Amino acid sequence: MEQTYRYRGFEIVVNALRAADTSTLVGDATARRAYVASVTLKTRLIGGEWSTAFRVGSLPGRASTDLREVLAGGFAAATQVVDDVVSVMGDGVARKAA
Numbered sequence: 001m002e003q004t005y006r007y008r009g010f011e012i013v014v015n016a017l018r019a020a021d022t023s024t025l026v027g028d029a030t031a032r033r034a035y036v037a038s039v040t041l042k043t044r045l046i047g048g049e050w051s052t053a054f055r056v057g058s059l060p061g062r063a064s065t066d067l068r069e070v071l072a073g074g075f076a077a078a079t080q081v082v083d084d085v086v087s088v089m090g091d092g093v094a095r096k097a098a
Helices: 067-089
Strands: 002-007 010-026 028-045 048-056
Touching: 002 067, 010 067, 028 067, 048 067
Parallel strands: none
Antiparallel strands: 002 010, 010 028, 028 048
16 A cells, blocks of 8 residues: 655655564454555755655564554654754755646
């Protein structure tokens, strides 16, 4: 499952990737898929397009099986990266695509 967002002149693409199978108890033992978020940030700079990619795993000892939770975690991590970049480089770092 993939979602695309726009935030402060950046395009954020969050993709939920299958991490592993984990066993959870819901009445009886069942196998459920765990996911991690793959995040790609893109923007246009004066010198051309810039992009980077990273993965966001679940908290230690807790495998995420909810796709919405994984996408939300990926978006939250991406906005933190964007905010950090903008705080260092200034609001002019990303130009909004016309």
